[in-house]
Amino acid sequence: MVRYRRNRIAGATYFFTVTLRDRRSDLLVREVDALRAAWRAAAKRVPHVVIAAVVLPDHLHAVIRMADATADYPRLWQDIKKGFTRRVVPAGGRSPWQPRYWERTVRDEAELQALVDYVHINPVKHGLVETVAAWPHSSVHRFMARGVLPNDRAGIGDVKTGTGEP
Known part of the structure; x- marks a missing residue:
């Protein structure tokens, strides 16, 4: 078995990408409550x-x-993936998740801001919506409601705040 070397630092901040096996699936948004x-x-x-x-x-x-x-x-993602799978896949069924995920240690405040912007703009980048506020499954709504994120941040433009959480 391959053992991946991962950078694990107490109190550190990380950026993650976690994907389904079937990249054509809409399972995560269809079953967002289970997630x-x-x-x-x-x-x-x-x-x-x-x-x-x-x-x-x-x-x-x-x-x-x-x-x-x-x-x-690693345990966090294992627990999330297993918990989601148990909620949406019949007993004995195959996990919908790719077995691995991508992670990056955030090095400084500038990188943190860039990654937060990347996260929030992603639905627009993928052509799912025209504005970040139009995507319901994003933390951008919390940022905007608290006034932490101005409306023109990360290409947001003039949008209204909504409600929602990841």
Whole structure:
């Protein structure tokens, strides 16, 4: 078995991309409530703070600050994937997830801001909506509602705030 070397730093912030096996699927948005429930359950076991996140039909992006001494994000993603799979796949069925994920350690504030912008603009980049505020499964709504993110950030333009969470 291949053992991946991952950079695990207590309290560090990471950028993740997690994808489904079938890149044509819309399972994540169709079953977004199951994903949220799985994520909430995993958060009870692996402390972390979601800085920014977006759920797209076949993949998701998240910027997460680990809040535990072990920075056990591999367990976090394992718990989220298993919890989601148990909620949406019949017993004995194949996991919809690709077995691995992509992660990057965030090095500084400039990179953090760039990654948060990337997360929020992703639905527009993929042609799913014309404005980031139009995508319901994004943390951009929290940023805009709190006034943390101005309306012209990351190509947002003149949009109205909505409600929603990843």
